[in-house]
Amino acid sequence: MLAKAISRPVGSPRSFLGLCQRLDQAGIVWLSVLLLVLIASILSPAFLTIRNLLNILRQASILGIISVGQTIVLLSGGADLSQSTVMTLSAVVAFQYLAGRDAMILPVMLLCLAIGAAVGLFNGLMISKVKVPPFLMTLGTRTIILGVGLVFTQGVPQGSITPLFRQVLGRIDLLGIPGQIFIWAVIVLISWVLLKRTVFGRRLYAVGGNRRAARQSGVQVDRILIVAYVISGLLAAYGGLMLGARSGNADNALGHGYELNALAASVIGGTSFAGGRGGLGGTVGGVLLIIALQNVLNILGVNPNAYLVAMGLVIMAPMVLLKVQR
Amino acid sequence: MPGTRLTGRGSIRMFQSLHSQSEAISQGGNSAMKRILFGVASLILIGLAVMALPAFTQAGAPTVDISADYRWSTDEPIQWQDTTKYKKAGPYKFGFSNCSTTNAYAVYFWETAKWEATKHPNKIAEFLTTDAGDSAAKQLSDVEDLIAKGIHALIIRPCTLDAAVPAIEKAMDKGIPVIISNRSTKTSKYVTQNTTPWFDRGRNQAEWVVKQLGGKGNIVSFEGPAGSGPAVEGFQGAMSVLKNNPNIKILARKATNWSRAEAKATMEDWLQAFPKKIDGILQQSGIMGAGVVEAIEEAKINPCSMPQSGDDYNGYMKWILKNKCNMITTNPTWASGASVVAALMILDGQPVPKQWNIPTKIYDATNIAEITDLSKSDEWMPNILPKDWKIGGK
Numbered sequence: 127m128l129a130k131a132i133s134r135p136v137g138s139p140r141s142f143l144g145l146c147q148r149l150d151q152a153g154i155v156w157l158s159v160l161l162l163v164l165i166a167s168i169l170s171p172a173f174l175t176i177r178n179l180l181n182i183l184r185q186a187s188i189l190g191i192i193s194v195g196q197t198i199v200l201l202s203g204g205a206d207l208s209q210s211t212v213m214t215l216s217a218v219v220a221f222q223y224l225a226g227r228d229a230m231i232l233p234v235m236l237l238c239l240a241i242g243a244a245v246g247l248f249n250g251l252m253i254s255k256v257k258v259p260p261f262l263m264t265l266g267t268r269t270i271i272l273g274v275g276l277v278f279t280q281g282v283p284q285g286s287i288t289p290l291f292r293q294v295l296g297r298i299d300l301l302g303i304p305g306q307i308f309i310w311a312v313i314v315l316i317s318w319v320l321l322k323r324t325v326f327g328r329r330l331y332a333v334g335g336n337r338r339a340a341r342q343s344g345v346q347v348d349r350i351l352i353v354a355y356v357i358s359g360l361l362a363a364y365g366g367l368m369l370g371a372r373s374g375n376a377d378n379a380l381g382h383g384y385e386l387n388a389l390a391a392s393v394i395g396g397t398s399f400a401g402g403r404g405g406l407g408g409t410v411g412g413v414l415l416i417i418a419l420q421n422v423l424n425i426l427g428v429n430p431n432a433y434l435v436a437m438g439l440v441i442m443a444p445m446v447l448l449k450v451q452r
Numbered sequence: 453m454p455g456t457r458l459t460g461r462g463s464i465r466m467f468q469s470l471h472s473q474s475e476a477i478s479q480g481g482n483s484a485m486k487r488i489l490f491g492v493a494s495l496i497l498i499g500l501a502v503m504a505l506p507a508f509t510q511a512g513a514p515t516v517d518i519s520a521d522y523r524w525s526t527d528e529p530i531q532w533q534d535t536t537k538y539k540k541a542g543p544y545k546f547g548f549s550n551c552s553t554t555n556a557y558a559v560y561f562w563e564t565a566k567w568e569a570t571k572h573p574n575k576i577a578e579f580l581t582t583d584a585g586d587s588a589a590k591q592l593s594d595v596e597d598l599i600a601k602g603i604h605a606l607i608i609r610p611c612t613l614d615a616a617v618p619a620i621e622k623a624m625d626k627g628i629p630v631i632i633s634n635r636s637t638k639t640s641k642y643v644t645q646n647t648t649p650w651f652d653r654g655r656n657q658a659e660w661v662v663k664q665l666g667g668k669g670n671i672v673s674f675e676g677p678a679g680s681g682p683a684v685e686g687f688q689g690a691m692s693v694l695k696n697n698p699n700i701k702i703l704a705r706k707a708t709n710w711s712r713a714e715a716k717a718t719m720e721d722w723l724q725a726f727p728k729k730i731d732g733i734l735q736q737s738g739i740m741g742a743g744v745v746e747a748i749e750e751a752k753i754n755p756c757s758m759p760q761s762g763d764d765y766n767g768y769m770k771w772i773l774k775n776k777c778n779m780i781t782t783n784p785t786w787a788s789g790a791s792v793v794a795a796l797m798i799l800d801g802q803p804v805p806k807q808w809n810i811p812t813k814i815y816d817a818t819n820i821a822e823i824t825d826l827s828k829s830d831e832w833m834p835n836i837l838p839k840d841w842k843i844g845g846k
Contacts, residue, residue: 170725178724185717221829280844281559284829373713374746375739375767375830379554380713424721427704 151396152408158443159415166422173425180304186417187296187306188372189387190410192365194317195358196388197409201321202354203334203401204253204260209388211271212242212359213366213381218275220367221285221376228290235294235367242363243356245271250352268385275378283376295371306368313361318406330354334401390441391416416441521836522790525649525809532803533643538629539801543577544605546795547598548788551611551635552586555710555739556765556831557783559843561609561634565788567837575796586677588615595619599628605795607631609788612679613638629798633791636681643798646790649809650682653781654689654736656814657761660779661732662697664759669731672722673705674715674740683707686736703729708740712767716743723751733758738765738780742830745771745778764815764823767830772820779816782823785835786810 149157167174192209199206216238223234249267252258296306321327332340333350341347365384370376391412397404419440428436524530546569553559562581569579580598584591588611595616598606606623608630610616617639623630624641632645661671673690676683687705694700703726708715722730735741741762748755756777762768763783772778787810794804815823823834837843 172725172727175724178721181720181724185720276553277844280842281553281562282556282829282843283831286829369713373716373743375712375742377555377712377739377831379711382554382711420717421721424704424706424718425725427725 150408151394152405152411155395155408155411155415158440159411159418162415162418162422162440166418166425170422170425173422178421178425180307182414182418182421183307183310184304185421186413187304187310188365188368189384189391189417190310190413191313191361191368192384193388193391193409193413194313194406195361196385197392197395197397197404197406198317198321198330198354199260199358200389200392200397200399201330201334201401201404202351203337204351204354205264205389205399206246206249206355206358206362207261207264207385207389208245208249208267208271209358209362209365209385210381210383211268211275212245212362213369213384214376214378215271215275215278216242216363216366217370217376217380218279218283218378220291220370221283221287222279224285224287224291226286226288228288231288231291231294238363238367239360242359242361242366244359245362246356246359247352249359250355253355254348254351272378279378281378283378285376287371287374292371292374295368297371306372309368314406314410317357321405326350326353331402334398334403336402387416394441518793519789521784521786522646522793522810524790524805524807525811527652527809527811528807531806533798533806534803535629535643535798536801538605538627538643538798540604540799542575542799544575544796544799545578545601545603546576546580546792547595547601547603547606548579548581548791549591549594549598549606549608549616550581550583551591551609551615553583554586556833557763557785560785560833560835560837561788563837563841563843564786564835565607565633565792567841568789568792572792572796576792584611584615586611588612592616592619595623599623599626603628605629605631605799607633607788607791607795608637609633610635610637610681612677613681613684614679629795631791631794631798634787636685644794644804644806644808646787646794646808646810648682648783648787648812650685651689651692652809653763653783653812654686655692656689656781656812657686657736657779658690658693658734660814660816661734661759661761662693662700665700665732667697668699670701670703670726670729671732671734672703672719672726672730673734674718674744675705675707675736677709678707682736690734700732702734705734710737710739712739712743714743715740716747719744719747720751723747723753730758733760735760735762737783738762738768741765741778742767742771745775764834765830766825766828766832769815769820769824770826770830772817773824773826776817779814780820782813782815782834784810784812785833789836 172178196206196209219241220234220238223237224230245267249264252263253260296304296309298305300308321330329345329350332345333347337347366381369380392409393399394415395408395412397409419437423436548565550562553562569576580601580603582594582598584594591611592615595606595608596619599619599622606628608616608620610632613636617637620630620637621639621641630642632642634647636647675687704722706718708718733744735744741760742765744760745755748758756775760778762778762780764780769780790808790810794808797804825832
């Protein structure tokens with residue numbers, strides 16, 4: 127009788143608490159996003175405008191793309207801390223070799239994607255074959271790639287991009303919507319299909335959930351891990367190209383902080399650090415929560431010194447809601 | 453003569469001779485003595501005169517010829533530092549603690565220090581360098597490591613006003629002269645500070661923006677990393693103007709960390725938050741300024757309708773040259789070279805100014821071409837490095 131009482135939901139189905147109790151973590155994140163939108167709309171009429179919402183989506187697109195790669199790696203039971211420096215290296219290489227020439231756009235993009243894939247391959251091999259813990263491995267790779275970028279540029283990135291390059295990477299509007307948003311949407315869709323509708327996706331969850339059991343079931347665990355990190359490296363490189371195209375410059379700190387925000391977005395969205403649990407739906411919500419919050423704080427003119435405090439509190443909120451729910 | 457026997461008269465004559473000779477000798481000796489005494493006295497007087505000479509000239513002025521690029525500003529009275537207690541024979545071991553090299557300014561700043569050091573091979577035996585990666589905590593460790601390596605002088609570009617203060621004071625207590633380079637520190641325990649006067653730059657930028665707006669309007673403010681000298685002092689300088697212009701209102705301000713992308717995203721948000729309300733932009737750096745003008749352009753607004761300040765980041769200067777609006781105040785990348793020279797002067801016992809400001813200059817659309825280099829990338833900044841100097845070289 128006591129157990130029955132404990133297992134009975136506290137809130138009624140129509141109450142807010144009851145609603146929270148029925149949601150998983152991804153649902154809680156989306157609920158948080160909606161609450162943020164509601165509160166921001168009340169506090170400032172400038173928030174809920176088409177232009178501002180498109181701004182948020184445009185700003186979220188680069189983090190969103192990186193976060194897809196991070197989610198895939200997290201699902202495998204790992205993490206990728208090298209994303210930020212791969213982004214930076216990709217951008218500085220692009221600027222250097224483009225040197226203002228449209229004819230070089232495709233070869234340069236392929237080169238940068240190859241660099242991202244190579245870094246991912248290196249991470250994957252070391253983690254799967256040599257059994258280096260993912261956190262340590264990618265932390266080391268992050269430092270190596272940062273150094274490679276500094277050596278490559280000798281500290282001063284050279285070169286320039288072209289207007290066509292910027293358009294190819296999303297600066298152009300389609301039907302009034304920034305191209306970056308479409309690119310993000312396409313990548314999320316392809317990745318969702320990969321995770322939910324392919325053998326690879328099922329095996330990825332299996333490896334992340336229980337590596338030993340997956341191996342004993344005949345899953346090529348090493349191959350799955352390597353592919354996961356290669357995808358993360360590819361998306362980080364692509365994200366770097368988009369960021370360079372968006373900002374119009376490539377300095378040696380361009381991607382700084384992106385991997386941590388990608389981790390935060392993925393984990394807030396319900397993807398487990400332990401692997402095997404989560405998905406892109408929650409990650410997209412996590413990305414929107416982080417970027418929308420930045421936008422709200424800018425619009426409200428929050429004291430810059432309190433900015434980080436506000437960010438931290440709101441990011442924690444979904445986790446607190448989830449714990450209260452349980 | 454040996455063997456000569458003196459008679460009485462001979463003795464007297466000899467005595468007289470000897471007496472007259474001794475008198476002569478005595479007189480001559482007295483003269484010689486007088487000459488010697490006169491010479492010694494003259495030397496003493498000359499020496500005293502030389503020592504007293506500074507009292508009659510600019511008090512404490514060093515007697516070396518400083519390069520024009522490094523010459524300190526004389527806008528404020530100079531407080532000379534007596535460095536005789538630091539005087540020691542070379543060659544020297546210098547320690548240079550840099551905050552970071554992740555932006556264009558920091559790279560040219562760094563390279564100028566290395567270049568200047570190579571010009572004194574007989575005096576500088578070792579030039580140890582550390583990079584804190586923008587971490588104040590790491591910079592504290594870096595400075596402690598440099599002290600442990602037995603450096604004769606410490607040059608430091610602090611990450612924040614508080615960064616490495618305990619280590620800076622420890623170095624001074626140990627008799628290691630500390631030279632603050634480019635950025636400020638909270639402690640006054642250092643020998644000299646070679647810097648762009650951040651307060652003056654902020655003031656100049658605010659004066660220009662206020663003038664463009666006719667003393668009335670709304671502005672937004674973009675600043676460097678929170679807690680860093682340039683950001684804090686630059687804003688203080690701006691406020692020294694704005695407090696006397698009550699019709700200028702700051703709608704919002706944010707630390708966008710010398711990041712073009714971050715500044716652009718922030719401006720996109722502010723254009724939404726304050727539609728048609730932003731009249732001017734207080735901008736501390738050109739790299740952020742370049743992102744801001746792009747955000748304005750993408751919003752289909754004429755950036756020249758929002759006068760903006762900035763610094764001599766080539767990307768921003770190229771934009772000003774093309775669009776014929778906005779202004780910059782320079783941020784001399786050679787403050788580090790002045791720091792190396794200052795360290796040599798200090799170890800030579802020569803006086804140095806406590807505040808060694810490298811003058812900053814103002815450029816706008818009318819004269820920006822003088823310092824813009826269209827052949828170089830956006831990340832270039834004006835510098836005094838020789839053309840054959842290889843960035844990243846020793």
